[in-house]
Amino acid sequence: MDHSKHHHHHAHNMELEIKTTVTYNNGKVVIKLEDDNGNPPELSTQHEKVMHFIIVSNDLKEYFHLHPTKEQQEIYTVNQLLKDGTYQAFVDITPKNKAYQIKPNILQVGTKDTSKANLDGKDNWTKEQNGKTITLVDVDATVGEEVPLVFHMHGEKPEPHLGALGHVVIVDENVETYIHVHPASANTTTFNAYFTKPGMYKIWAEFKFSDNKYVYPFVIEVKE
Numbered sequence: 001m002d003h004s005k006h007h008h009h010h011a012h013n014m015e016l017e018i019k020t021t022v023t024y025n026n027g028k029v030v031i032k033l034e035d036d037n038g039n040p041p042e043l044s045t046q047h048e049k050v051m052h053f054i055i056v057s058n059d060l061k062e063y064f065h066l067h068p069t070k071e072q073q074e075i076y077t078v079n080q081l082l083k084d085g086t087y088q089a090f091v092d093i094t095p096k097n098k099a100y101q102i103k104p105n106i107l108q109v110g111t112k113d114t115s116k117a118n119l120d121g122k123d124n125w126t127k128e129q130n131g132k133t134i135t136l137v138d139v140d141a142t143v144g145e146e147v148p149l150v151f152h153m154h155g156e157k158p159e160p161h162l163g164a165l166g167h168v169v170i171v172d173e174n175v176e177t178y179i180h181v182h183p184a185s186a187n188t189t190t191f192n193a194y195f196t197k198p199g200m201y202k203i204w205a206e207f208k209f210s211d212n213k214y215v216y217p218f219v220i221e222v223k224e
Contacts, residue, residue, distance in 0.1 A: 084110030
């Protein structure tokens with residue numbers, strides 16, 4: 001068997017190996033997973049969970065990082081009330097032995113359309129939430145290079161949250177590209193991001209202080 005050929009075939013059908021369907025009804029989100037044979041895929045654990053489920057509103061104002069639980073073989077559910085509007089849902093999973101690419105699932109709640117955001121390039125690098133302040137060191141982001149995102153904690157020590165000192169999720173202005181960024185090491189609040197397209201992106205940095213989760217949004221521009 002020619003392995004290189006086989007591999008190429010896989011790459012070509014990359015996103016066809018797992019199908020995700022996301023529906024919402026009355027405060028409950030249902031995620032259905034099927035592989036290319038119509039079977040429920042087996043998932044690997046990443047950051048203590050088999051599924052990280054991110055919902056972002058089209059205007060990038062609402063952000064939810066959820067951990068659905070398995071209700072049946074192929075069905076995962078999580079309770080989250082959503083206001084009327086248009087959302088994009090990203091199913092962040094690592095299937096065993098199946099190629100998968102994270103793509104947005106449109107989630108329409110009610111009839112109100114939410115239009116896409118137009119992100120402004122000027123952001124404030126220091127953000128405060130409930131008395132906890134963090135600063136994102138000025139970001140110089142270029143396509144195709146590793147971009148360190150360095151967060152200063154102003155003397156606060158974040159607690160480990162899902163096996164890391166923080167989690168960073170990045171979505172582009174069109175809410176199409178999803179990047180889950182991991183810390184450079186277990187005991188740092190520096191994260192390495194990688195961008196394949198220029199443009200405006202929104203970052204959500206999650207940290208845990210005294211058992212509470214804090215989410216800090218930032219807007220960055222990625223240049224050619």
